[in-house]
Amino acid sequence: MSNVRSDKPFVLAGRTFESRLLVGTGKYIDMEQTRLAIEASGAEIVTVAVRRTNLGQNPGEPNLLDVLPPDRYTILPNTAGCFDATEAVRTCRLSRELLDGRNLVKLEVLADQKTLFPNVIETLKAAEILVKDGFDVMVYTSDDPIIARQLAEIG
Secondary structure: OOOOOOOOOEEEOOEEEOOOOEEEOOOOOOHHHHHHHHHHHOOOEEEEEOOOOOOOOOOOOOOHHHHOOOOOOEEEEEOOOEOOHHHHHHHHHHHHHHOOOOOEEEEOEEOOOOOOOEOHHHHHHHHHHHHHOOOEEEEOOOOOHHHHHHHHHHO
């Protein structure tokens, strides 16, 4: 199977990538299956739920960075499981600390655990704080064009 690639570079937060595929680390049986699946995908960007995955914050437990090294993959930490801006900002700051100052994050602030609908009010608050704090923020939000414009204005 060949990977179809565009001749136009994919640029995200000032970095250029060959692959446009972003993959997650959830739902795999173990770290080895995670590594094998992500290697097979050809993805260069891997999104990780910081609150559910050890990136070094839990010494003595398997560390995802041992199987998906940050010098080979761009680790995109996300705030899955956060329900307010304060929690999301704290999670992003922890991820930056664990990933040696990398500022790219995926902001997810949920309103409801069952539907996983975003809490757009808390998302806007968190985005504003994170952008002022130097983060490059990708946002999980609703399809509301007004909210999208407000997020774009934040940066």
